[in-house]
Amino acid sequence: MNDNALPRPGWFKRLVAQEDLNFLLTNRVPRIALTKLMGRFSRIDSPVLTRLTIAAWRLFTPLDLSEAKHTRFRSLKDCFTRELKPGARVFDARPDVFASPSDAIVGATGVVERGQVYQAKGFPYATEELFGPTQDVSAFEGGRFVTLRLTSAMYHRFHAPADGVVEHVTYLSGDTWNVNPVALKRVERLFCLNERAVVRMTLSSGHAIALVPVAAILVASIRLHFLDVLLHIGRKGANEMPCKAPHVKGQEMGWFEHGSTIIVFVPPGFELAEGIATGVQIRAGQALLRRLP
Template sequence: MADTTTLPRRGWLARLGAQEDLNFLLTNRVPRIALTQAMGRFSRIESRWLTRLSIAVWRLFTPLDLSEAQRTEFRSLKDCFTRELKPGSRPFDTRPDILCSPSDGIVGACGVVQRGQVFQAKGSPYAMADLFGPTQDASVFEGGRFITLRLTSAMYHRFHAPADGTVEHVTYLSGDTWNVNPVALARVERLFCRNERAVLRMRLATGEPLALVPVAAILVASIRLHFLDVLLHLGRRGANEMPCSATQAKGQEMGWFEHGSTIIVFAPPGFELAPGVQTGTQLRAGQPLLRRVS
């Protein structure tokens, strides 16, 4: 009896492992940057029929729901990726002790920053100094919380201010475009530190520092911020430093990805995960992410 119950399970695990290998091969063992740049050009083609066809193909692979979108007709695939929602679709928790999720997303690794290290997946640490780049001091987040939010391609791709505050500095770091799905995170060391990303340093209205790190991925190589008149993309090499003073109200739209990717949130000591937030939790922008410990 024991043998007959374990054999199917082993077969299922083998099939799952084969699927993960295929996923990793198809999305990472390809010319990622060239494919991403080509996708960027394709997504900007303004053609109603081509856009409808692309969305129909997209829906074969992902549960794309456009019922909340302000518009259901799009000029281009990019127009669909970066769609706005109907007013009131993402209400933000107004309690002053709550930091809200800046975007829709699935909670990945989360926990406490210890000795300047955090995790992209179980057993796969990376240094905050590598993520933030050579010009930024991340020590203020030692002992604080980090949460990784993964956006799938079908999700709403815009992100918002998690609380009232001011964006004081943006560092843009060009990089690779590895896929950021769980398979790649478990296999590619320091993946977030290799990919294109922006580090948004905020000062909350209550005085605490906060950091949001949008990380791009394969097919996603542009990040737009409303308060900077520049499109952040792979052509900007090196660490690009952009001091600013952009006041943000809780829930105010900050920018968007042009497909889907990851946002990592860093809060200083004094915050804890909001009730129900753990690895695997799916959140919408505006729902409680962290709460201030009284």
């Protein structure tokens, strides 16, 4: 008998139905229009409206503001992009450690093979397409990638994973598909379709690395401090921004204005740090990768 003809248990059918509903509600909608609307709403300066919105937000997410530097916000954006109390995130100081740039849930991990990586099982995409037509991705062939997913309730700022110099940023405007696991299993090459920035950095060890922040529905703005610019979906095409911005490990690089994904690329010579695996929740500063001796 064909396995597909076997009756499915009730929990399986309920799971599929929930995934279908999740996908419809977060993707089969006017994504860009809703994202622009959310951007305007999040900037409304009203402490009362902000408190009410945060209270509603907490009904659906495990939002924890106990580590926030301030807990009274004038707008929803202020809450999304909140700073933490000093010392709330300690970065692993060992020189061979590549730290996580953000709080996140670890998604797909693996090795770049023939210029391809995976967003989910059975869904490959090309590094060349992700990085854009102007970028040379040969440095990462045979190296590792790690996908870090930030949920809406998480701390949304991201930091330098190691000492080094940011030398170039490519900003690519795009769509705003949801980047949750349900969408990653259904939309091919999703990360290559969405708005994203490619941050190229050379570490003090000489290794070339890349951080690729990817925006999503309701979040289509990426702030990079060292360029003093807000990147958003109004910037069409590939925007090339050469720079020379030294960073020390743990230094704040920028933020998302809601929650999304950062894809980390390193060249050969790195391995996953102990305990790093798909589904694990980590904090900014925790060891993500280790440089091999």
